[in-house]
Amino acid sequence: MSDILILHEDQLRRRLPLDRAAVDVVENAFARLAEGGVEMPPILSMHMPQVNGEVDVKTAYVSGLAGFAVKISPGFFDNPAKGLPSTSGLMVVLSVETGRVMAVLLDNGYLTDLRTAAAGAVAARHLSRPDATRAAIFGAGLQARMQLQALRLVRPISDAVIWARDAARAQALADQLTGDGLAVRAEPDPAAAAGFADIIVTTTPATRPILRAEWLRPGQHVTAMGSDQSGKNELHPDCLSRADLYVADRLSQTRLMGELRAALAAGAMPEGEYPELGQVIIGRHPGRTGLDQITIADLTGTGVQDTAIATHALAAFSHET
Amino acid sequence: MSDILILHEDQLRRRLPLDRAAVDVVENAFARLAEGGVEMPPILSMHMPQVNGEVDVKTAYVSGLAGFAVKISPGFFDNPAKGLPSTSGLMVVLSVETGRVMAVLLDNGYLTDLRTAAAGAVAARHLSRPDATRAAIFGAGLQARMQLQALRLVRPISDAVIWARDAARAQALADQLTGDGLAVRAEPDPAAAAGFADIIVTTTPATRPILRAEWLRPGQHVTAMGSDQSGKNELHPDCLSRADLYVADRLSQTRLMGELRAALAAGAMPEGEYPELGQVIIGRHPGRTGLDQITIADLTGTGVQDTAIATHALAAFSHET
Structure with a gap:
């Protein structure tokens, strides 16, 4: 038929x-x-x-x-x-x-879960330090789990921390993910979680920032993938201005509903052109050019x-x- | 599963x-x-x-x-x-x-074919003369056939003419549709086809007008359903200004891609509010209020x-x- x-x-x-x-x-x-x-x-x-x-x-x-x-x-x-x-x-x-x-x-x-997690791996592959071993995941949902699994496909992650508003969920996820060469623990202090990591992934539906610029340190890569609507916001606008490199999955989308939207609205980032992940992948725009740089990938999800x-x-x- | x-x-x-x-x-x-x-x-x-x-x-x-x-x-x-x-x-x-x-x-x-034909019947039910017996169909495609069938569900149509650029296709369709109480013939002269009918339905992918205002006469209803993109246009803009009543399926769409778009662009119709078919159906806006009025329905297709x-x-x- x-x-x-x-x-x-x-x-x-x-x-x-x-x-x-x-x-x-x-x-x-x-x-x-x-x-x-x-x-x-x-x-x-x-x-x-x-x-x-x-x-x-x-x-x-x-x-x-x-x-x-x-x-x-x-x-x-x-x-x-x-x-x-x-x-x-x-x-x-x-x-x-x-x-x-x-x-x-x-x-x-x-x-969608699969391609969203895969994009996190792509961002880490092109923007994080190759020797990154420590990850911090903000959030304790399905993408928290999948983003950590995705990172392990591209970087030698051996230790991870989970921060979530709900400490019990963070602990449960940490327990589940520990093993197979990976040590995972819940971290109730978000500043400590951020400071621990080479790679930070935010995977929450937050509408107010959960990651602050003063918690970042040189060498880190941040992937924010929770914001897919104009009301969402995970990174304090100062994170973007502090970073050495900001990369959008699709600039026309991140302007409207990504972390860039909030940073533009706050005046923390100037209106203008910013590189897209694909441009970094094909070498049209440099990615990380130094081990001490701070990089941010802003992922809103693309067709x-x-x-x-x-x-x-x-x-x-x-x-x- | x-x-x-x-x-x-x-x-x-x-x-x-x-x-x-x-x-x-x-x-x-x-x-x-x-x-x-x-x-x-x-x-x-x-x-x-x-x-x-x-x-x-x-x-x-x-x-x-x-x-x-x-x-x-x-x-x-x-x-x-x-x-x-x-x-x-x-x-x-x-x-x-x-x-x-x-x-x-x-x-x-x-x-889609079905709901498009059904919308033609709805327009005719609310806008054409109840005693309409003669139809003219411009076009010889699938919707030409279905629009004529749809009209018969709501009006006592006994005679119809088909006009199409391809006269052989018009003739073939007329032959197929004749029968069951309906006489259909191909009409090579579009002015004659228009003049014959109580209800005119245009169902073509035309990008330049195929129906002229001077061919219309009092009492007629016209449904234009071929235009569903901004490049299409079946009715000369003067048709809309000549009509006593113009009705959109959805005004926000007909402004952008219906017959109204071309009429606005030509200055034949002023910018402003026009009734929608649903408003006529529920009595919020009058439909045909006289047997000698000319009415036009502009159908672009709606979700x-x-x-x-x-x-x-x-x-x-x-x-x-």
Whole structure:
């Protein structure tokens, strides 16, 4: 009746772990974004205050890939009270040759989690010190776990601390993640957590800064990936002005909803051009040029990551059949 | 593994014909749009000149319906040379309670054809003379056929003419549609075609006007439904200024890509507020108030129609299982 591939969450989770292959396809997508040959329109966003919900739709065309993804990401914030996660959704993959539907990936947001974690690894690969062994994760949710796992794919991380508003959740996550050559502990003092680390990753839904500039020290890299809406903010604006290098995933997005938005609003950063991660990847803009620099990656999530991870998924299953 | 309903084009075509039920659900959606309780963000549109393709994504939340649709509509204009239709796509229906995916409707654009034709019937029901028996269809494509069928659901149409640039296609369509109490003929002279009719429907991809104001006569209703992008234009701007009543499906859209866009650009219509179809339906704005008036409906296609037809489809199949 149809040659459309329908894949369910459990199939996708089994076949597509967070691994170097996932990191590489996301890195490649950022490189394409910098090279051109990419179309990525502004995000479609619909708010439904009547039901305390929202839906975002992202898409991107990346030349050289067989398909492009349209991702539908709902967030319904009364769900936890019903025993359901707030977020879910799916990706549709369409042929770049004909526009026909190639696949429907009923991932409930898993592929978004995967490509978001992979972007953290890409940022660390290009911006953190190669000898980084210590990580601090701010937040204790799913991305806290995945970002730490992602860092280990690209840097020799042996020690990590978790800070979260909810100390019990931080402790539970630390306990879970300890092992396999990694020591993880909860750290109740955010200044101490920040000071400990070579790489800091913020993964919270904070709307007021949780990381302060005076806690930073030379040599550190910070990836802020919690801010994907204009009301969110994890880094104090002074963090951005203190850094030697600020890198956006997509400048047009970070201006509107990333850490840059808050820093611009506070006057901590001047309006102007800032490098994007893809430009650093392809060498068009220098990345870290000294071991003592402070670098910041501001990740808001892009449609090219979705298209990259969706075509990666499609390729994995196409090889099988 | 999943309770997500996956429906294919042939299932949808069989179960959901163009009938009064389809017209009623689309009418209801327009009414809701006028009453409030609707969210309908701007269309997401991505152009891919590299592959001569584009994709549009529309969505709308309509209070009172169990789901909301996100529609993905690709147009790939090299497809006909490959023996494929230019357009295809699907709709995803998400729960308004949880945002979870309820259904994936792999309709290849059929539901769009259906809700577009239904909107033509809604416009005719509220704007044309109740005693309209003669229709003129400009265009010979799929919507030409469906718009004529839609008119017959709401008006006692007994005679119709088809005008199209390609006279052979007009003749072929006329031959196909004749029968079942309906006489249809091709009319090579567009002025004569227009003059013949009580209801004129334009269904072409024209980028320059095909209907002129001097061809109109008192009592006529015109529905223009071919223009869904800023480059398209079917009605000469003077048609709109000559009409006694101009009605948009959604004013924010017709200003940008409907017949109103061209009329505003030409200075034939002043900037300002114009009624929407839903306002006429609920009686907030008068519709036709005299048998000799000329009325125009400018239909660009709206997300509320998609949500209406998608939830209609879902209900039809839910009753079955």
